[in-house]
Amino acid sequence: MMFRFAALLLVASACSSAPSQPASREAASPDLLGKWRITALDGRAPVAGRDGRSPVITFDENGYGGYAGCNGFGGQGLAHEGRFYGGFAMSTAMACGQPFDGQEAAVQRLLAGAPRVQWRGADRLALVAPDQRLELERTGPLPRDRSVTPAIPLIGTAWSFGALDGRPIEMPGARSGPTLTVEGDRFTLETPCLTMKGSWTQTGPGAVTLRPERSISRTCNPISRGQSEAWSQAMRGALRYSNGPNGEMLLAGGGHWMVGDLVRRGSSEAAALAGRYEVEGGPAPAQREGAKAAELILTRNAYYLWDGCNRTEGLAIPFERQLFLHGSGLTTLANCLPGRDDAHFKRMVLAEPRIGRIPGGLLLSSPAGAIRLRRTGDVPPGTGGVTTRLLPGMRFTLLDEGGGTLAILPGSRFRLTQPCGVTQGRWRAAPGEPDGAVRFGPDRPAEACERESAARPLQRAFLGNVDVAIGPNRDIALFAGRFGAVRARLER
Known part of the structure; x- marks a missing residue:
């Protein structure tokens, strides 16, 4: 912290965020x-x-x-x-x-x-x-141009806690403290002495309600037993929380307050999330008049979307359980019969939703709403062709707000050029690290860009572990890390 x-x-x-x-x-x-x-x-x-x-x-x-x-x-x-x-x-x-x-x-x-x-x-x-x-x-008052860390939606997250009610956790013999895992519509609290499960609701930004339903006890020493039971009493009901810029959390309510950290998983779950998905409870075949149901095919680093009428495809990185996409620009343009296309499904997939697991599928959630997807099978053969390798000589034009370029230089160096200044540093492959495939380490940020609120997000996007996906035609690229995603065009 x-x-x-x-x-x-x-x-x-x-x-x-x-x-x-x-x-x-x-x-x-x-x-x-x-x-x-x-x-x-x-x-x-x-x-x-x-x-x-x-x-x-x-x-x-x-x-x-x-x-x-x-x-x-x-x-x-x-x-x-x-x-x-x-x-x-x-x-x-x-x-x-x-x-x-x-x-x-x-x-x-x-x-x-x-x-x-x-x-x-x-x-x-x-x-x-x-x-x-x-x-x-x-x-x-506070300065108007201050940097504010938004509360992280809890869906698809896991948190490791280290203190309750102003006291650090001390559980003899325990390998870790309490861990809260939040999925599509269920949560699990794991402590050394018990496991508590139940349902949950995100009631607003930084606001959540936990509803415990059952707990399973384990043999435990008296000190750890007492603390585990205290956690099960504290982590229930209507709670509020705030997050720090590195994933720190303070969760409070009912006279209790808990301090913890986000368990970093990066895109390590991308392979497990890959598959074919349809909308749960979507229109029956008869209602579609024989047309193929809307479908999302999600691979480790690409997506293929059929909305019931047209097809769209591009790059995909499910980083920290948030789905970042970069369309290739290739899409069919059929004139759709009324009700044939599922506009809400398409809008949800393209809205950078968070991902939670539900039995037999996924729940996608964003400010645009939520949608439940049923897994219908594995990724079909022939999908892919995306690379994650950065090579010296690559030059990317960054398409996000403010723009700029990213140059991959010899000697494992990089140069980020923005209208406000230039940031240089080193990069290296990060095999085995759950946060991403490449680690960027700036020598020092361009001070003028740090002072500009519009330029700062791009500056910070290339900090720490970042996943990379480059299209099969070596034309588009997607970078995703803990500070969000950057879309880019690879110059030839």
Whole structure:
């Protein structure tokens, strides 16, 4: 969870990504967002830093950052149920001595202890715990051009947790802590002592309801048993969550809060997801007047879509259970009889949906809706021809917003050219790594592009492990990684 040291300390210094529903007012925490000055800690005025700066805290959509007279610090957090649920703070490591160290520790302890929020007007509040009280006064809004990490839809994800209610997990003899796996419409909580299963619903961005239905217990030592049962009680009902830029999660509700990380699977499941699929419960043959049913053929890195009237094909990468596509431009253009084509099915497949498993098939979910697919067979022979190899001399024209070029250079070097600047670095094949086939390592980002909100996504797309698919005609290419997908044309 090192993002807090890098990303949220920027906040501190400034102070000194089932169908989603519209976000609720509480989920966005509109009243808490902003910059705040600490006016009192346990009834006393705070001590200013040696440089004269006043202690401050900033709350954004994903957490908090602050300065209490010595170090900059930050952590995950969200406002829910009249509380501020915060994760452990990451901090710079400068020892300042008393009273600064004690004041800083007290503020961080309070923020990580789920204090209650007591409003004293639109711009004044107190965070209150049984033995602590922190009073704040708003000093300004957050910057408009800040980078906001969207909540990750839970469908098709797995999460490994390391802390519950502000306490790290310590389960003697356990190989791992609790793991939450969320599929199409079912979830599983695995702990060292029990397995809990049930249904779930995504009720909005960063909002989920878990409905446990049964649990299976295993022989376990008393310490791990108690903690496993505590997890089964905490992970149920209406919960809210926020995510950090590297997949960190804070999940909270019912007086409990849990801190964990996304289990990275990259595109390692692409082969298991490959197959032929039809819409579950689609029109019967008689209703189609003998026409072939709408069908999706999904291979490891390509797709073939028949919407009931026309065919479309192209590249496909199911990265982290999200289906990224890049059409080849080849499609039939038949005039469809009314009701012959399945427009909703086609729209869903092309909407970069998330993928969840259901018995006998898949559930595709995006803001455009959801659709259930029934697996009808294996991928037919003859599909494929897509390569994942990058070779020196390749030059790609990037088709996404902002544009630019990617050049693969000799000596395992690359050069990303954007209108705002040039980023160079090294790349290498990443065999055996679940996150992708190629790993990009920029020497340093183009600073001008980092400052431009429109250019920043493309800059970050070529960071870390990225899967690559190049069409059989060596004309189009698709790159997909944890920061999304980039479509490209391979220049000859």
